Amino acid sequence: MTRKSPDQLRSARWFAPDDFRSFGHRSRAMQMGYDHADWQGKPVIAILNTWSDIGNCHSHFKQRVEEVKRGVLQAGGFPLELPAISLAENFVKPTTMLYRNLLAIEAEELLRSHPVDGAVLMGGCDKTTPGLLMGALSMGIPAIYMPAGPMLRGNWKGKTLGSGSDAFKYWDERRAGNIDQAQWMEIEGGIARSAGTCMVMGTAATMMGITEALGLALPGASSIPAVDANHQRMATHCGRRIVDMVWEDLTPKKILTRKNFENAITVAMAEGCSTNAIIHLVAMSRRAGEDCAVSLDDFDAFSRKVPVIANIRPSGDKYLMEDFYYAGGMRGLMKTLADGGLLHLDAMTVTGQTVGATLEDAAVYNDDVIRPLSNPIYQEGALAVLRGNLAPDGCVIKPSACSPHLLNHTGPALVFDDYPSLKKAIDDPDLDVTADHVIILRNAGPQGGPGMPEWGMVPVPTKLVKQGVRDMMRISDARMSGTSYGACVLHVAPEAYVGGNLALVKTGDLITVDVPNRRIHMDVSDEELARRRAAWTPPPRRFERGYGYMFSQHIQQADTGCDFDYLETGFGGPTAEPAIY
Template identity: 70%
Template sequence: MSTTKDRAMSQSDPNLPPAGLEPDSGENSPQPRRRNPSEFRSRRWFGPADLRSFGHRSRAMQMGYSPEEWTDKPVIAIINTWSDLQPCHTHFKTRVDDVKRGILMAGGFPVELPALSLSESYLKPTSMLYRNMLAMETEELLRSHPIDGAVLMGGCDKTTPGLLLGATSMNIPAIFVPAGPMLRGNWGGKTLGSGSDSWKYWDELRAGKITDQDWLGVEGGIARSYGTCMTMGTASTMTAIAESVGMVLPGGSSVLAADAGHIRLSSESGRRIVEMVYEDLTPQKIQTRKAYENAIAVAMAMGCSTNAIIHLIAMARRAGQDIGLDDFERYSRKVPVIGNVRPSGNTYLMEDFFYAGGIRGLMNNIREHLHLDCLTVTGRTLGENIEGAKIYNDDVIRPTSNPIYGEGSLAVLKGNLAPDGCVIKPAAMDQKFLKHSGPAVVFDDYPSMKKAVEDEDYPFTPDTVMVLRNAGPQGGPGMPEWGMLPMPKKLLKMGLRDMMRMSDARMSGTSYGACVLHVAPESFVGGPLALLRTGDIVTVDVEARSIRMEISDEEMAARRAAWKAPERRYERGYGWMFSKHIQQADQGCDFDFLRTEFGAPVSEPVIY
C-alpha cells in the first residue's frame, strides 16, 4: 500500500499518455509534446512532501475527495457565471455537471469556481461597467488556485469578453462554452426576436398601433426558453467571435441552448480541456493577429453587434495583438453581410441560422477572407475545423455573391466630431440616412432626452440629428446601451420609424436604426461632442466615412476654451477605480493598468 508521501510524489510515465487520453492521429493534426504531470501548476499545491501541501491535501480530503482523484491529474477550473438573476444562463446550473462529466471521463479533476454573472437584463447602470471586474476576477481565480486548465461558461453579452480577457491574461489552457441562443419568440402567430421586436412594438404602442393587451402578449412571448438573445445581438456576435478566434469547439457558438447538442458540447469541452492541458495549448498560442483578423471578417459577415468593436479590441490587446479601428474599416470594405438574421436581416433568427449550417457554414462561405492556418482549441487549424461545412438554407446564410448588404456590418466614421472614431451599423438602418445633414438637438442627460421624446410639441423634425452626450465610458458611467435613442412620439405618429441619432454611448446588439455610437473621445472628458450645440448642423456621410459639425475651427477653439469638466461620479470603491483607469471606446474600454505594456502578469503565486 502506498504512503501519503508516495502518493504525493508519484509521477506518471512521461512516455505514455494517461488513461483515456490517446494522441490525435489525424493525418494533418500537429503532434504536440505531452507534458508530464510533474509540470502541472497544481503539483505545486498538492505534490511536495511538506506541511503546506499536507494542508492542501487534507482540505481536499475534508471535502470528500480521495488522493486518487487528484494525484497525477490536471485540475480543471469551471468558471461558471450562473446566478438566479441571469436568465440567459439558467441552464448552467445543470450544464456544469455535463462539463464535469466530460472532465472526469478524460481523467481530469473538475472544480467549479463561480464568477460574476453580469446579467444584461438586470445589472444597472450597465453590465459594461463590470466587464473588467469579471475579467480581473477570472484572471485572479485562475492564478490564485491550483488550476491547470479552465472551462469558461458564459454567453450573455459581457461574460464572453470578460471571461476571455481574464483567461488570456492568465494564459493557462482554456476553452469557452457558449450559453447558446434561446428559442425563437412567438406572439399571435408572429415570430418575435428579443430586443429587436421589443423596440419595434414599443414604438407601435406609443404610436397607438397596438393595445396594452397586445403589449402584454409580446412581453410574455418574446423570451420562451433559457439562453441568450436569439437575434444577432451582442451575445451571438461575441460567442461567434470566440469561436472564430479559436477558443470554442467547431460549431459550438451556434448550438441552441435548449438543444441536446448543447449538453454534448458541454461534455465534449470538458473532455477536450484535459487534453489541452497535456498539450500546454494556451490562449496566446491560439490568439494571434491573424486569428483576430478572422474574428473581424466573421463579425462583418454575420451582421454583428456594434459592441463587437469594443470587446474585440480589448481582447486582442490582452493577447498582445495591435488590433484597432482601422482593421475593422479595412474588413468592412471587403466582407459583405451574408448572415440574414435580425436586426440586419428582416426575417430570420439564430434558430434558423443554426439549422441553416451555423457558424461553420458561414465561415466556409467566406473562407477566401480567412486565415485558414490559425490554430484552435481542437489542436487543428480553422481550415480543418470548417472543412466540408454545408449550407442548408442559402437565404439564411447567403453566398457572398448574394449578400444582404454589400459591405460589412459596421462602418467607422471620423471627423471633427469624432477624431478618434465612432461607429454606425449601415446594414440595419434606413438607407436614406447614409448621407445626411441636419440640425442637432442636444441632450446632456438621459432623463431630459426621455422626457422630450414624449412631448409632441418638442421641435423635432425628420431632419433632426438627436444627440445624447455624457454617456460614454466615464460619463455614463460605464458606457450604457442608450445609443438607440427612442424615436420622438411626434415623428412616430407621422409614420416615421428612423432618424439620425448620435451619442458617445453604446447600443444593444439587437438594436437598429441610424445611430452613430462610441463617439471618441467622449464628451465627459472634453471630446468635441461636448462642444456641440443645439442648432448646429451635423453632417454624416457613411460612404466617405466622415462625420462633422459644420462650425469653423475658430468657433470650435472658442467653445473649447469655455468648456468646464464635469465632476466625476465616484468617490470610492470599484467605481472610483473604473473612472480613474478606464480607456476610451476606440481602445476597447479596458483598464489602462491591464495593458500588456505594463509587463507580463505574475503567473505564479508564492506558496509557503
C-alpha cells in the same frame, strides 16, 4: 507533440510536495469528501460558471456545469466549479459594461490563485464572453470557451419574435397607439421563452460567434440553441477537450496570432455583428499581445471587403439564430467565407487543428439564411467607422441596420446633456423636432455614463412616431444593444465627459453624417470650437470611492476597447505565479 508529465502540472505545486503546506491543501480537500485519487496525477480543471438566480440567459448553466464536469471526468481530469460574477444584462445597472473589466479581473485572479491547470469558461450573455476571455488571456493557462447558446424563437399570434429587435419595434407601435396594453402583455410573455441568449444577431450571438472564429471555442459550438440536446453534448465535449489541452500545454498564446483576430473581424462583418463587437474585440486583442492588436481602422478596412451574408435580424429581415443553426451555423458561414478566400485557414484552434481542417466537412443547408458571397444581404460589412471634427478618434455606425436614406444626411442638432432629460423630452408632444433633426446624447460614454450604457438607440420622438417616422439620425458617446437597429452613430471618441468635441455641440449646429465617405462633421469653425472649449467646464467626478473610483481612474476610451490601462499586455511585466508557503 510533447505532452506534460504529471509532475509538470501546475496544480502539483499545491498537492504533490511532502511538506506541511501541501498537507494542509490535501487535508482540506479531503474535508470536502475528495480523495488522493481525485487529483493525484490528474489535471485540475477550473469551470468558471457565470450562473446566478438572476442571470436569465444562463439559467441552464446549473445543469451545463454538471455536463462539463462529466466530460472532465471522462478524460481523466479533476473538475472544480468556481463561480464568477454573472453580469445579468437586463438587470445590472447602470450597465454591465461598467463591470466587464471586473469580471476580467475576477477570471484572471481566480485562475491564478487556485490550484488549476486549465479552465472551461462558461459565458454567453453580452459582457461575460469578453470578460472571461480577457481574464483567461492575461492568465495564460489552457482555456476553452463554452457558449451559452441562443434561446428559442419567440412567438406572438403566429408571428416570430426576436428578443430586443422586436421589442423595440412593437414598443414604437404601442407608442403610436397601434398596440393596446393586453396585446403588449402577450408580447411580453412570448418574446423570451427558453434559457439562452438573445436569438437575434445581438452582442451575445456576435461575441459567441467571434470566439469560435478566434479558435477559442469548439467548431460549431457558438450557434447551438441553449436547450438543444446537442448543447449538452457540446458542454461535455468541452470538458473532455480541456483535459487534453492541459496535457498538450495548448495555451491561448500558442493559439492566437494576428490571423485569428483578422478571422474574427471577417466573421463579425459577415454575420451582421453588433456594434459592441468593436469595443470587445479590440480589448481582447490588446490583452493577447501587441502582435495581435487590432484597431478601428482594421474593422473599417474589413468592412469594405466582407459582405453581410447572415440573414439574421436585425441586419437581416427574417431569420433568427435557431434558423442560422439549422442552416449550417457558424461552420457553414465560415466555410462560405473560406471558399471565397476571406479566412486564414492556417490559424490554429482549441482543437489542435487549423481552421481549414475544422471546416472540411462544413456546409450550408439554406442559402437564404446563410447567403452565398454572390448574393449578400448587404454588399459591405456590418459596421463602418467614421471620423471628423465631431469624433477625431472615431465613432461607429451599423449601416446594414439603418434606413438607406440616412447614410448621407445633414440636419440640425438637437442636444441633450443627459439621458433623463432626453427621455423626458422624447415624449413631449410639443418638442421642436423634425425627422431631419440629428438628436445628440452626450455624457454617456465610459466615464460619463458611467460605464457607457446602452442608451445610444435613442427613441424616435413620440411626436414623429405618430407621424409614421421610424428612423432618424442619432449620435452619442454611448453604446446600443446589439439587438438594436436604426441610424445610430455610437462610441464617439473622445467622449463628451472628458472634453471631446461632442461636448461643444450646440442645438442648431448643422451635423453631417456621410457613411460612404466615412465622415462625421459639425459645421462649426475651428475658431468657434476653440471659443467654446475655453468656456467648457469639466463635470464633477462620478465616483468618490470603491470600484467606481478605480474604474474612473483607469478606464480607457471606446476606440481602444475600454479596458483598464494597467491590465493591457504592454503595461509592465507579466504577473508572477503565486508563492506557496
